[in-house]
Amino acid sequence: MVNEYDYIITGAGCAGLSLLRSMMQHQYFSNKKVLLIDKVEKIANDRTWCFWEQQPGLFEDIVYHRWQQIDFYSNDFSARFDLLPYEYKMIRGIDLYTTVLAEAKQHPNIDIIYEEVQSVFSNESYAAVKAVDKEFHAEYIFNSIFFTDWKQQALQQKNTYVLLQHFKGWMIETAENIFDTPIATFMDFRVSQGEGTAFVYVLPVAKNKTLIEYTVFSEEVFQQEKYNAALENYITSILKIKEYKILHAEFGVIPMTNYKFSKGNNRIINIGIAGGDTKASSGYTFQFIQKHTAKIIDALLHEKNPLLTKPFFEKRFNLYDSILLNVLKHKKMSGDKIFAQLFKNNSVQIIFKFLDNETSLKEELKIMNSVSLKTFLTAAIKEIF
């Protein structure tokens, strides 16, 4: 038996739940039949999202902590920056999952089921989801599930750079009140750069509680012991903390690649990491998911197919991402030196604007010039031709 819906959202993670929450906030969708399908019920705090923002966002009500200043550290340059008009914000995975799923249960037009999705299919007139023993049809499917191994495919393509951003975070509690809660360490490069670009985030959420995240850009992930040793070393040598308790740990891997993730086809719209919403040169995804969600909602409200073509200006930013990946991959300049130059010679506001793909061409040339025009122009010429 085939079950019919207006929209099906495959994957109840960040992208699926951002879209569902946006739909619930528009009257237009109140009489649309929506199905959300995931293989597991989201009951664990499996990730923490941090991002910068100027205005209240879709998840303002569940922001767990926010910072008004950030510290940047490297062996060449260190400084503190005021973020205004931005704030750096943190949202806990569990808060996002439980809030959106509880809201969805109040909407009789939304069904939620927990089953493994085996495949999605679409032609010009409908889209279909195949689960283990059921099939569902809809006008559109919004899909955040990978059905193939993107990394294997990317590695087979010429001129495609494949780096991974891999990280382990510990939420620790200290005996003393030692943290400044309005100040986050955005990047601390004073750790070994021997196996890739590596840095640490320190994100205090209380005077005696902080998330510390050790992050590496490299081709392969490490054994867990290596992240643990790096975290221990940072806590004792750099933060000079002797006694602490680990309250929670999280681990993640995000693609940093100029591989072209499929946007979807016909009536399937890929969203989230699977839809290419990750910024290749930074790994930041959360805010790009929010932007993509807003575009999808706008298209649906105007009864247009949300499988949008990319505006030209985004292609320009894809080129910048490829240039940075080229420089890192070929070790033309190390990541810590690039970021040190970037922070030394630009305001944090312009850096955030650039990483959000929102700067003008004039601002971008100034940014490139502030790092090393020669290195970046050589890489740019290679990427263009």
Ligand SMILES: Cc1cc2nc3c(=O)[nH]c(=O)nc-3n(C[C@H](O)[C@H](O)[C@H](O)COP(=O)(O)OP(=O)(O)OC[C@H]3O[C@@H](n4cnc5c(N)ncnc54)[C@H](O)[C@@H]3O)c2cc1C
């Ligand atoms: C630990 C961690 C921390 C991160 N921190 C940040 C951050 O601070 N800032 C930032 O911008 N980005 C961050 N990211 C990157 C990105 O924002 C997240 O990965 C985000 O969750 C991506 O959203 P998504 O919807 O694409 O994927 P997911 O949130 O992973 O959702 C995919 C969903 O699909 C489901 N699924 C998979 N296969 C199937 C199947 N066959 N059938 C049914 N369901 C299936 C999964 O259960 C999951 O619920 C982080 C990532 C991780 C892993």
